[in-house]
Amino acid sequence: MARLADPAASRVVLVGGARYTHLRALPTVANNVDELAAIFTDPELWGLPAGNCTVVRDPQSPQDIDTALAAAAGSVRPDGLLLFYFAGHGLIDPLTGALHLAVTGTNRNMVHSTATPFEWVRRWFLNAPAGARVVILDCCYSGRATEGMGEPAAIADEVEIDRTCVLVAAPANRTALAPPGERFTAFTGVLIDVMRAGLPGGPALLDMDTLYRRAEQTQHARNRPLPQLRARNGGERIPLVRNLAAVAGAGDEETEPPAPPPRIPLPRPGDVFTPTDELDYDEETGGPYGPVAVLAYDQRLGALGVRLGRPVQRPPGDVLGDRRLATALGPAEVRDGGPVSGVVLVVAELKRGARGIPGARRLSGSLVTLPLGTEPGLVAETVRRAWVFVGYLGWRPGQLEAELAQRALVPSPEPLTSWLDRQADRPLDRRSDHDR
Structure with missing residues (x-):
């Protein structure tokens, strides 16, 4: 039966980029990381020690993110969870097609030298001894497709990491990250709501698949871009928090899958x-x-x-x-x-x-x-x-x-x-x- 990772053996890194010198500000991102830190350290939900939860607000340089990851990956234990969360601007290097995570001074004309390559995140996760690994990305990014309609890789495929569960907001490249008037960004707000309030009729522990399905269902109902999940070897079953709304004895129940999107005519060139x-x-x-x-x-x-x-x-x-x-x-x-x-x-x-x-x-x-x-x-x-x-x-x-x-x-x-x-x-x- 699934159980939560040992909080004492786990490490969480939460990165939020709200203020930028050359990019649009994303003020609600600061609320994201603060609330997620409160959720993970809440004894009723998980009970992660505060010292095991690193919050990086408005990183000034790519090395700020790398340093936080190095410390977490180096101290997590085999019976623990290593979790990395990023909210902010994501940019694609136009020459390599590689995803980069923006920091305060990122310049979109110098992505390769002013933003954090996602490859750095991948390296730390591949080398970490953690028994469970989770990456959550909530960022806008520029979509891409190769010349002549070669294969345009989905962002979730770009960030897939072996033995790691990756949940990606995957917004379209034109979508505002944070809807006006809302406290959190659109995608993270759904995750926070579910983890805080629980899921009636859901399992005793809210795992990655349950969170993904609820986020997909909610985003679909709100006409917002759908998230993506990539997991291998049962990574989608990694639990994050207790389900406060679970009914006794219903711990193994599955949530209803989201309704399929309506059928529409396929787009055509010239539309x-x-x-x-x-x-x-x-x-x-x-x-x-x-x-x-x-x-x-x-x-x-x-x-x-x-x-x-x-x-x-x-x-x-x-x-x-x-x-x-x-x-x-x-x-x-x-x-x-x-x-x-x-x-x-x-x-x-x-x-x-x-x-x-x-x-x-x-x-x-x-x-x-x-x-x-x-x-x-x-x-x-x-x-x-x-x-x-x-x-x-x-x-x-x-x-x-x-x-x-x-x-x-x-x-x-x-x-x-x-x-x-x-x-x-x-x-x-x-x-x-x-x-x-």
Whole structure:
């Protein structure tokens, strides 16, 4: 029968990044770590000694997180639990695709040197002698998909650690971490509510699977992004706290699984979606996100798309790095396609009766995505007009479908051509990484 880890043998590290020099502040994150520390040290729930619970508020450097992990991993015992929790900004290194955890001074243009690589967390967990290991991440991050619709790894797959249970909030890359007016961040708030109040009809001990299922069910009901769980060798059965609402003798009962999301039509290249309140905040620019267009979709691999409403004040030739191609495209408008930088995409409208372009992917009507290596002479013959996008959006497998099912994104009644014809919201001076 499952039992709680020995509190005296366990170590917990809670990291909360609420204040940043270059990133948006997340004030409710401070409440997250304080309340979780109170829960884990509560004798009625677990009784972790206060000295075994390290709270790192607003880490100033990557080494602050590394030092706390080193101490915890070095002192946890085989009969104990090693738990690491992080709430704050998560950033993807555009060159390596690796997840980094932001600290106070993190600069999104220097992620590799100003943020904590998640690989540091993985190293400490792999070497720790703990009998039970748990990682919980509650952070926004920039989604990614490789060029040409290679496999876009889900964030939970990126942070999977052998012999460790990993629970990830997995918000979309456009979702605000903390809903206005709420005391805690959306995902952690659910965990706190369940651990504090208990789960009527649930098991005597609230394990990772029970917490995950309740978080998934609650987030689905609130039209919020769904969490992900990765566990091996029974890691999902690791209990964290006692269930204060458990009925005597019902300790082994299972909670009801969440209702499946409603069936929706699969998205298609060329579809345009507009965000509702849940996705109406751009983590990168601090403004409304606006409409997005799907440029590529595969049910197994995920989706790739671009924002439609943000112009960039740069000549197409500078962005493309090919003056001949820019001349062949004509007066193309440059727009900011999304937070995943270092990639340029071209949407082109073909002339009536024009022959096909090798490698072009059809979107809708006469619109296609144009390979950047297309011969300029062929472009001049076949392309009527074009739009150049700097950066893109990536959806992991099932993520776009979930956002549609939750109505975080809704289909636009207007076709892609109408959105492309519109004047975009406001100009930006966006430069790709190699131009900085």
